[in-house]
Amino acid sequence: MPVVVAVLVVLTILTLLNLLLIFGVIRKLREHTEELARARPPVTLAVGAQVPDFTASTADGDAVSLASLRASGGLVAFLAPDCSGCQEQLPDVRSALAEALDTPAAVLVVLTRLRPAPEREESERAELVAALGVADSRATIVHEPLDGTLQSSFQVAAFPTFYLIDADGRVSAVSNSAAQLPGLSPGRDVVTAGR
Numbered sequence: 001m002p003v004v005v006a007v008l009v010v011l012t013i014l015t016l017l018n019l020l021l022i023f024g025v026i027r028k029l030r031e032h033t034e035e036l037a038r039a040r041p042p043v044t045l046a047v048g049a050q051v052p053d054f055t056a057s058t059a060d061g062d063a064v065s066l067a068s069l070r071a072s073g074g075l076v077a078f079l080a081p082d083c084s085g086c087q088e089q090l091p092d093v094r095s096a097l098a099e100a101l102d103t104p105a106a107v108l109v110v111l112t113r114l115r116p117a118p119e120r121e122e123s124e125r126a127e128l129v130a131a132l133g134v135a136d137s138r139a140t141i142v143h144e145p146l147d148g149t150l151q152s153s154f155q156v157a158a159f160p161t162f163y164l165i166d167a168d169g170r171v172s173a174v175s176n177s178a179a180q181l182p183g184l185s186p187g188r189d190v191v192t193a194g195r
């Protein structure tokens with residue numbers, strides 16, 4: 001009987017040491033993952049980068065290109081109806097778009113769908129456009145598939161993504177949060193919004 005007790009005590013100690021080791025490994029993995037996330041450069045056009053020339057068709061069939069943003073700069077918003085982050089930020093996005101529409105800057109809204117669902121695609125896009133308040137405005141709306149021309153040109157890595165473009169066709173700010181976008185109104189400083 002004393003041998004059985006001794007074996008149980010040794011096994012219990014080994015089990016506890018194993019748990020301690022596992023918790024230590026998990027903690028180190030989390031720290032390592034956070035360091036990698038901080039060190040990884042964002043896969044997007046950086047502030048100051050020249051936007052590559054692009055051509056796309058609007059929902060109405062009109063052509064849109066970089067030249068349409070160069071006249072007075074603009075806001076380019078990449079959104080998806082089936083994106084939870086887009087839905088959560090809807091009030092901030094609507095506010096940013098409304099502010100941009102009150103300036104001479106161009107407003108380009110690029111809508112795409114993250115997961116194919118042809119039967120719901122058109123209705124969801126229409127609902128999102130209505131919720132954004134840009135249905136009957138001067139905002140230019142482009143519908144494109146995932147990894148379409150505009151997303152490739154702007155190197156969009158996540159949704160939503162917002163770019164402020166200056167009159168030279170350069171990125172003046174980029175963010176995944178509409179609330180972090182600097183204002184487009186004259187006199188407000190343009191700051192780099194974090195991704």
